[in-house]
Amino acid sequence: MKITRRALLGSSGALALTGAIPAAARSVKAAPNLWIGTGGDGHTYPGATMPFGMVQVSPDTDTENWANCSGYHHGDPTMMGFSHTHLSGTGIADLMDVLVVPGRGAVKLLPGAPDKPGEGYRQTYTQEVTEPGYYAVTLGNGVRSELTAETRVGWQRHHFPAGPGHLLVDLGNYRDSRPGEGPLIDESRIELDTDGTLTGSRRTFRWAKGRRIHFAMHVSPKPDRITLYADTQGVNGAIVTADRVRAVLHYDNAGAAPIVVRTAVSAVDMAGARTNLAASYFREFDVARRQAIRNWADTLKVVKVEGGTDDARVIMTTALYHAMIAPTLFSDVDGRYVGPDREVHSVPAGEQAYSTYSTWDTYRTLHPLLTLVAPDRAKSLVRDLIRQTQQSAYGPPCWPLQGVETGTMIGWHSVAIMAEAAAKGIDADYAAAWPAIRTRAFDPAAPDLVNSRARGTYIERGYLPADTVDESVSRTQEYAYDDWAMATLAQKAGAKEDADRLRLRSRNYRNVLDPAIGLARPKFADGSWLKPYDPIQLGHTKRYRDFTEANGWQTTFLNQHDLYGQIAHFGGDAKFASRLDALFAAPSTLPKDAPPDISGLLGQYAHGNEPDQHVPYLYAYVGQPWKTQALVRKLLDTMYRNAPDGIIGNDDCGQMSAWFVMSALGFYPVDPVAAVYVFGSPLFTHAEVRVGKGRKLVVEAPGNRADTPYVAAVQWNGKPWTKSWISHADLAAGGTLRFTMSATPNPAFGAKLADRPPSFGQPAA
The missing domain is CATH 2.70.98.10 (Beta-galactosidase; Chain A, domain 5)
Incomplete structure (x- = not known):
């Protein structure tokens, strides 16, 4: 699926949108359509x-x-x-x-x-x-x-x-x-x-x-x-x-x-x-x-919406359903289960073991969604991940499936799930997991799987050379994000020196970003950049692919946690914004050998795969959230359909669906570990979200229509809110978030440094 930027953003900044405009907000309950995702490449099942x-x-x-x-x-x-x-x-x-x-x-x-x-x-x-x-x-x-x-x-x-x-x-x-x-x-x-x-x-x-x-x-x-x-x-x-x-x-x-x-x-x-x-x-x-x-x-009642189109409400309910399937229960009724060491264990009384953690995908949105709407489930999951971290020879899990660590994809992003939960106040014994996590972080001799290939080289050099390591650019950046997550867990465990060391190391992502061209770029062992370089390509030789299910365009914006560091690395707000503009404006062409995972192209942005899914929200970090609003609304309208092929890529254990749920509510966790959400463009006129026992978040966007994607103003609990973001602690406490929507952008909203989202633990200013 290809969408041109011309169809997305007009020269005046207004958004060209089509679709039915409801006469009034409606509260008709939309039953889920479980055929969504069973066709195309969604890979869901109807049973x-x-x-x-x-x-x-x-x-x-x-x-x-x-x-x-x-x-x-x-x-x-x-x-x-x-x-x-x-x-x-x-x-x-x-x-x-x-x-x-x-x-x-x-x-x-x-x-x-x-x-x-x-x-x-x-x-x-x-x-x-x-x-x-x-x-x-x-x-x-x-x-x-x-x-x-x-x-x-x-x-x-x-x-x-x-x-x-x-x-x-x-x-x-x-x-x-x-x-x-x-x-x-x-x-x-x-x-x-x-x-x-x-x-x-x-x-x-x-x-x-x-x-x-x-x-x-x-x-x-x-x-x-x-x-x-x-x-x-x-x-x-x-x-x-x-x-x-x-x-x-x-x-x-x-x-x-x-x-x-x-x-x-x-x-x-x-x-x-x-x-x-x-x-x-x-x-x-x-x-x-x-x-x-x-x-x-009862489970699907955690989110109720009004307004929008009939199809949008069906997609919303179905997406919530798909976000509540995995991880899957793995302990028997007597508490026994098979751990990642292939041994039989028993869970403590009142707890459960789980399987089917697609962590490379789900740490981004699925787990943050559960932390918000199902905090008890999130607590159960993170306690299980802590146990698995202790039991596994490889430390923090990557992609565990029924007692087997498959090592699929790159990184060990269960640390991001644990760190997000810790940052948002989920009660668990994080210190118990820290020794195994520390080994993964600092010991180059620790056993590796495919997901952690060349970790010792990364520790030593600060990047992975493209002439010796496959997928070197993606690996460098994702290992750096796991450093950021592990720093949070080290701090939680009282290991302050380790936390400081990991925070510093988490900026290694910059070592594979060439500021001269404003793109991710393969770097060789001698420190030189790949030349000539075409960011459309997947690798510089048939032997070495430089990126994981992506190319140079899509990998340029993998960084989630140090946005102001990357903005400075690229030369400031204007240059960073122009790079984002170029991503969404580039021709939607791919090499013939591109994997099917790179799907849902808007320019070179690929919505059908996970590495890019936070990128539309990055305009908020350079004071241009109105561009985020336009993009998010367009993606909600075009990348999801009320049809069997209605998910533009693999749903990946609910990640694609969770993106729709959170974005349709009007906010998104760009960096889950930061415990904040960046505003986008709510899809409905009214939503009610259970955020814990007796607490309710209400999201209002009165008069919201297909032709009003822009946020003119925001109120939180009846008071003006000038920031383009809000904290998890605020939303999880319950309250009313009110958006005033408009057919034209408000460039002043969220533009000031003081109103931009925090990153790397610090505000923009």
Whole structure:
């Protein structure tokens, strides 16, 4: 998607906008549209889960393609069945465990080709219905299937036509292997217990290498018989073990009554799965469904909006839903879980363990959103991250998935999540995490993963040379931001000298910003800059890419924490502002080998990927917040749609959605660790936000319309507010934030030095 700057900002500074203008503010409740994100590259799924739940029971249309990272892609011609664990919005596929396939006729043990229904057990499908906590579909064989969920238990109900039918339970639903790799699944097992419960487990080697999953399944009514398979070979007895195993539950008259399947999972062992199943609150599908729907309805009440367009309100509610899915619960009902050391641990009483932390993405907006609207959940998450930091050989987590540190992306941004929580007053034992964090910060001999490659070189030189380290420019800048976050944690732990050292080191980002051209630029080991240099390119050789899912334009503004340092480095306000203008005005062209993650281009700004998402707000730091207002409103209107392809890039465990929620409310955490929000352009006329027990934030923008993107004035609790920002402490205490909106800019608002956002712990002036 490409948008020219000419369409965004006219020469007079007015914004050219289109769209329906509501006659008056409306308070009609907008139900979420869970198809949003299931098409395009959003990578979300339509199935049933609970807020931050352990189980995500959802249909799988494929398990292999990049489009199917969540297991589902809108418009795929066939469906495999329904599995119990899924990732929401990621760019890598995994999970999709314990696949259940309702079948009729001859038993087929393999799925077959995606475009050939009937070749295997794949089927066509129609009449899909999805809402928070519920999904239903009619399969090509005439079976009507329904899904719902409890926190640790997935429910399925299948309505068969009269006559024979069966359920296939497939633990071999990945392809055999990838080139140059071993099997993707091994050590699989299914047992038929004496009470009729089906239990089992498998080990997988997709993204999270060596991940184990266990399950316990209760089916009612009981099948007439069960056959077990080692791969595709039938076996006798009540236990089957092999790399890939399957079970088929046969019914002589499957249509006699709905077949209800309850499945619990555990990362610990099959006994843990059985305990989770036994703790299931309900024994009827409809009761579980009603409770799931009620739970989601209450969860989504944390933000209520009025005004705007019908589509905008639907997108807002859906974005909030997607922001409440991950991180996912990982501890069993008895408190046991698998830590990043692959050992079994137990959480302290009243606490929980979690998985699925996409920290490179979510530290930016998802976690700040939770800190504001769900502070108890934020506290639970940060306490879990502290435990994981203590348990992991690598210290602070990067991308942990079900007990496995994948090391995906760059940096170790869980420190940013912990530092943000500390800066905003979330109660946790940060000092307990500091020894492991300190090792990551200062010991070049500490074990590294891909995410922390060449950390010792960074510590020694202050930057990573482009001729020796891949993605050197992005790594240098993101390591520097983690230095900033670690400085906050060091201060919290009482390590003042370490904090001072890290703050100084956090300015290393400047070592890969060439002030002569005002761009990020690869630097070699001898200190020279790459020449010739085209910031459109991804790398200076095929071997070395200089940036992470970005190019030189997008990486120029990675810095979030020392904005006034970067402004000075580039030569002052005017030059920095012109660089921002140039970013949004540049041709939206990319090299042929650009990854699909670089999407949602407005000039060279890429909204569909995380590194740039704070950049529209940077105009506030040079006293030009009206440009921020214009950009934010345009991005809200054009980068999100009420359609399956309505998220311009991977939702990344709710990060893209969280950006919409916070920006639509009118403020954004440019530097989450700074504990302040920069104003943008609210999308609605009225919003109410729960910010803790008994506290409410009201955001008003009376008369706000599609053609009034600019902020003429602000009031806080009835008093004039001249700043272009506000603190977290103010918003979290509750109150009324009132925007006066306008069709034309007010260049005076937020222009004074004293009214600009603080950065690096200091005000602009």
